[in-house]
Amino acid sequence: MALAALALGSAPFWLGGDYYVNLASQVLIAALFALSLNLLVGYAGLTSLGHAGYLGLSAYASAWLVLNLKWGHLAAALAALGFTGVMAAVFGLVALRASGLSFLMITLALGQVLWGLAYRWASVTGGDNGLSGLKRPAPFGWDLNEARAFYWFALIVFALVCLLLHVLVRSPFGATIRGTRDQPRRMSTLGYDVWRIRWFTFTASGFLGGVAGLMYVYYQQFISPHSLSIASSAEMLLMVIAGGPGTLAGPVAGAALVVLLKNVASAYIDRWIMLLGVVFVLIVLFVPGGIVPGLQRLGKRLRARRPRPEPAGAVADMTLKEVP
Template sequence: MSAAVESTVADTPVSADRPDGRRRPPPLLRALPAVLALVLLAAAPFFLAPFATTVLGRVLVFALFAVSLDLLVGVTGLPSLGHAAYFGVGAYTAGLVSVHVTSEGVVPVLAAGLAGAVAAAATGWLAVRSSGVFFLMLTLAIGEIVFQLATTLDSVTGGSNGLYGIPAVRLGGTPLTLAGYVYWFVLAVTVAGFACLWLVSRSPVGGVLRGIRDNEPRMRSLGYSPFRYKYVAFVIAGAFAGVAGGLFAAQVRLVTPSEAGFTTGALALLAVVLGGAGSLWGPVLGAAVVVLVRDALGPTLDGHGPLVLGIVFVLAVYLLPRGFAGLAGVSGALRRRRAARGGAT
């Protein structure tokens, strides 16, 4: 039955019209904001100081981490509190590969993504069999286990002191020591990772994941296996969380157990909620708010950055229940209402 449904969906022509009857803009015009944002990000080191460039790089790293979590929370409907476990696994893996093997190019980052995927595959087969509060608590337990392992395995992770002395990323044998070069490396990998997650979200697999999120019994009756699809989403999200962790290790060159701790996972979930779950681009804005308040404004707030983040979260819940991404939906609804009024007159 599922094959017949997929065939029917594939054969259905997609209308180029909006619900209000207007024509959709061409693909190139719709992609223009993303292209402009990418150009501005690429040009940022020419206009920003080294510290500001480094902070912007941290925004990109945390944005990729938040978007990988959004694949679970917003697309699949699996809210996780332990996603930082795979971020930490990726960070430690990239650091160890850089120290003991090579720091050339994307090798440590790819190793970090593979480690994140393996860790997610090893733990996800149990986690995705649950749902709701049980899933939330299982992922929290997984995160705490990884955090404790990172703290106690001194010979591997450096314990509470962290893994330090990570060499700089090398391209063609040349170490990237300037903040701008490291930033461009982070930007390139982040854009590639975001593109991959966007393609997954827009693919038939992403459509099935949204169907499972909205009505799992119906998708099961159509012949889909919710466990199989949720498990695949869990592994993919873990892999890109590992990539984000690898980028973190490449930029900061120090990995501590806190990277795999509850606070990191909670901040990523906060970024997803602030940006708007399910939109993918919304968590990027949410991550920017979290990192800017924590890293850029934190030192000027006498350590009250977490308090400010809490206030921002409360205001967002009341004023933006769908996050920043919901603003686009509100503006679209207003345009459709004005068009409907114009048609009525």
């Protein structure tokens, strides 16, 4: 963890030009969004195909308040996060009436409703043209227009969200979330309110998706209905599945894989989407649990094959027995 923190903190110095620093910022923002979805998919066992709606809600709300009502960035961000959290809570009341495939279809329908509003309500959202002209915030006078400055800002937000999720999933409440995923009937028999636990997890996941939406609109300085589309939700779901659901490092690895393939491989290969599909098929076939769990299993196998040295006491006892 210390090495990872050192590498991330010093990345702008060894990555090279602004292009690669901006690419690293995109990875962090995608990882933020994938982590929020992983709380729902990996820990609660509830697969959603409408999670991009929360990114879009937060981004649109913040941009609209700043551009039209001339609110400050801090007030707009707090209002956008509050609005996104409330909408996630309301959507949870609807979606959690079902489970399994029905839950998946309800989240897909809710996501499409938000996409349709963003596309058709042109007087508020700008329609297909979206909202543009947003300037980046300047917290404590810190100018975020420079690539390195925005990267470090994104890294701070990313670290805080990771710390929050680390505490949550390792807490007793985090254990109840995993319990509702693995043994919902047994958890209900033991007296736990399974529906209420899932609803809180759904709401928290949507709220964290709103945090990713703020970072997204700050980076892009633009938001359009495409950000709420089913393609965006599916892309984030693939990040979680490829990296390893139910782990904190898995969505980060999946986000890095997808963002790098989109931005780097597409510069050399015209049909990079086909390459992305081939990569995911290979992951499903050979590393079904995801990249991070697969690497962990490989590490355990390699450690198990290493010859273990004899304990010093055992060697001494063997020597004494051989003395006549």
